[in-house]
Amino acid sequence: MHDTMHDDDAHEDDSHGASSHEDGRMPHDAHRDAEPRDGLLERARALAAGRLSAAEQERLLLEVSASSADRELMEAFREVHALTAVADEEPPTCRVSFEDVEARIAADRAGDSAPVVTPVWRSPLRLAAAALLLLGVGLAASHFGAFGAGPRDGDTQDREAQANGQAVSSGEVATANPTAAARAVTVTSIPEHALQALDLDVLADVEAAAGVLAAFEPLRDGEPQWLGSLDEGRAVARVTGRPVLLFIHHPTCPICLDLKSKTFTDADVQLRLQQFVPVMVNVMVLPEDLAGFLERGWPYLGALDADGGEFAAFPGMSKASTFRRHLDGALTEFGARERRAWGPMRALASRWNDAVQAADAGDAGREWRELDALHSDDAEGPIGRSAATRLAQHDADVRAVIGDADEAAQADVVAGLALLDAAIGRWSGTPYEPDLRAIRDALQAEGRFPQLEFTSKEVH
């Protein structure tokens, strides 16, 4: 069983032989019969955790003083214990109850191996599936109700089939009764007055930065990861709330090479570099508008805000200790602004890219769900606000299509239905779809466009 796991077993001391309960039988008592080993590692752990008395500490130190290997191991463990404390987190609370286990046992007996405690991520899908099922039942009732309710009109049906092509099957269209009031349809998926949440500047920044940001780490394998374009760097800086560190260099310049090999590899410098968006531009391909920076000195190093404004410059060679002070000074100058951590920003940018990819693939449902989740998870952040803007744009588009369908239906009901069918296909899987279907079904059943009632839904 362990063969696949123990890729370093070849040189390990396996002289005691593995006990075999791979088959799930009770373990043999061999280990229990032996005296517990008072191992050095366990005492080193107790020492590192501060659990040894002064006398125990003294005794341990005396013991290990005879062996350099033991001393080395104990010192190494003490150091590693301290360094790994950052990763020593309590897991989230366990939610499993005894009743859950009993239910699992009962389910196993019944031959049902489905987990009793549903992983969190599965629940929304189940809810969504249930909602879709209910929606499907409701729509089917509405759809087939229309079949039975309206007077048959062969001409209309033929024209509709011609107009719809492969669109959603629509059945017959009723003849409108001019004396009756139009049916009311409640629209819940879009606010009555959309376009209130558009934040196009932020959207432009996110669109420019997301591609780079999704995979960007300021440090990788101990090396700063420099962006090659100031425009890209500024977009990332704006979205992450960080300053840009601009380095104008030449690949063979000795000072530049010294900076790269000595200064930028210093751990304390790297720690500070992570707070910037590092951009390195080769002087040989320097855009004209950046040439002014060279007047500061060679090679140019400076800190810029997201608008490209310089607020600190420290050109030339700097030792690591000096460069650290430059970076600290620049960060102080930049001020206590909200800097967004790289990890979460990468994750958000990656999800943004997924939404864009879904949109490009015509999967509006997936796009909508991703945008909605982003808006929810990053409500005040630039990516969440951009998601809200994209959702508001969808709201506006849906409203426009409904308006077009209304206008078209006044002249030709089938033309209105065709527009709604196309919209249903386009926004399939989004919250707009049930509303569009309800409008379409009402139009089909009554032969006239329904009266729309918008619920007071919060604007994205």
Added chain:
Amino acid sequence: MGLTRQDFRDLFERQRDPLYRFLYRLTGNRADAEDLLQDAFAAVWRKRDVYDGRGSLDGFLRSTAYRLFLNEWKKTARRRELAPAPGPERTAPATAGEVADREAQGFLLAQVRTALDALPESSRQAFELFRFQGMTAREISEATGTPVKTVETRVRRATLALAEALGRYRHLQAG
């Protein structure tokens, strides 16, 4: 002597949290750890007639859980993350020094993760169970069906490798 329902409930009350932490450390994932936890208790109950009361029931439970983990999770090559990524720095405006401290801890955590992931899988598991789970070498031996000596060798090797990989970051330790 078989396992009565009351014994089983006592076992659950006693071992739920330690076993969950053990499984969480292996899977790095709450839902997976909870799922395996239920499977392990259910498996022990199914085998209750085999239990003769002489061995360690707690050890049997843990070794069963570990076996299930190997069967269900190792073969899918799932690698877990040590801990959630540091949260977004969006609480309140901070001084440059405070931001630097938070960044330092995030940086150190990333280095720890990288160093742990670079260890052979068996050494990583042994070290994590020893360091983070607080298990003794004997307990790890019982749970994983590996000789105590081997467990100690793995922990020792992992310790020395981590000291070498992480020593240069000692100035970043909190406090």
